[in-house]
Amino acid sequence: MEIQTAKEKNAVVVSVQGKIDAVTAPEFEKAISNLIAQGENVFLFNFSGLQYISSAGLRSILATAKQLKPKGGNILFSGLKGPVKDVFKISGFGTIFKIFETQEDALK
Amino acid sequence: MAIPATITLPAKLDSLYDFMDFVSSCTREQGFSNERIGEIELALEEILVNIFKYAYKDCGLNGDIEITCKLADAQSFAIEIVDSGIPFDIFSVREPDVTADIDERQIGGLGIFFVKRLMDDVRYRREEGRNKLTLIIYVVGRQGDAAAGCRKRSGGNPPRPAHR
Numbered sequence: 001m002e003i004q005t006a007k008e009k010n011a012v013v014v015s016v017q018g019k020i021d022a023v024t025a026p027e028f029e030k031a032i033s034n035l036i037a038q039g040e041n042v043f044l045f046n047f048s049g050l051q052y053i054s055s056a057g058l059r060s061i062l063a064t065a066k067q068l069k070p071k072g073g074n075i076l077f078s079g080l081k082g083p084v085k086d087v088f089k090i091s092g093f094g095t096i097f098k099i100f101e102t103q104e105d106a107l108k
Numbered sequence: 109m110a111i112p113a114t115i116t117l118p119a120k121l122d123s124l125y126d127f128m129d130f131v132s133s134c135t136r137e138q139g140f141s142n143e144r145i146g147e148i149e150l151a152l153e154e155i156l157v158n159i160f161k162y163a164y165k166d167c168g169l170n171g172d173i174e175i176t177c178k179l180a181d182a183q184s185f186a187i188e189i190v191d192s193g194i195p196f197d198i199f200s201v202r203e204p205d206v207t208a209d210i211d212e213r214q215i216g217g218l219g220i221f222f223v224k225r226l227m228d229d230v231r232y233r234r235e236e237g238r239n240k241l242t243l244i245i246y247v248v249g250r251q252g253d254a255a256a257g258c259r260k261r262s263g264g265n266p267p268r269p270a271h272r
Contacts, residue, residue: 021124021153022121022124022153022157023121023124023125052146052149052150054150054153054154054157054219054222055154055218055219055222056153056157056219058218059215059216059218062210062213062215063215065210066210066211066215069210069211082143082146083143083146083147083150086147087150087222090206090221090222090225090226091206091218091221091222092206092207092208095207096208096209096210096213
């Protein structure tokens, strides 16, 4: 898993490549927690390079979302494809989060 | 990898990728589509992580997990996952409410839900002090099987199990 972050307009874009699974999810969650500790509270997770996500990854996302909500923060998603898109659909995450086709659409 | 084949490794997170590589090499050899191979990988991760955590770690136990890939019958590929941890029937896990909002959404329970949704059949039994969980995947999902089905309908040779 590789994580790149970039500050855009009113959101921090977090682009993730590879897999968020039981091995890598803690690292992913920690990276986001560090950004929240720095005062960031609106995130766009660009998953166009993400090939795989398991329930461990969803758990990290949900924990982050629960942490952000009282702060008025938010998580947007873009670029979901293939198995990642399917996992979002089956889990209902596709309806509880705002999902955009592309990063550009999300940042409009 | 030709089947039947078995791998035994310690029941800990460090073994996860070795278990997944082993099963994926079996499912590739069986000719499943990349999409199906990915779904099987996901189900396997969910099961294994559950065993690492609940059957062993939470109870301070160490042990191994044994995985066997085989054909259950001509129509089904089977992945048998055996551990000696505490009894754990995945059917006793309550299904998560996948319509709940962020606030009400419980963390956990999703992994087992994925396994039940993605596999064609899941069987559990406690036998000789061991948990035996079998994931069944119908072989009709394999690449080339659609053509075999056409041959059958047109009165040609029935599809044969692929022993390669």
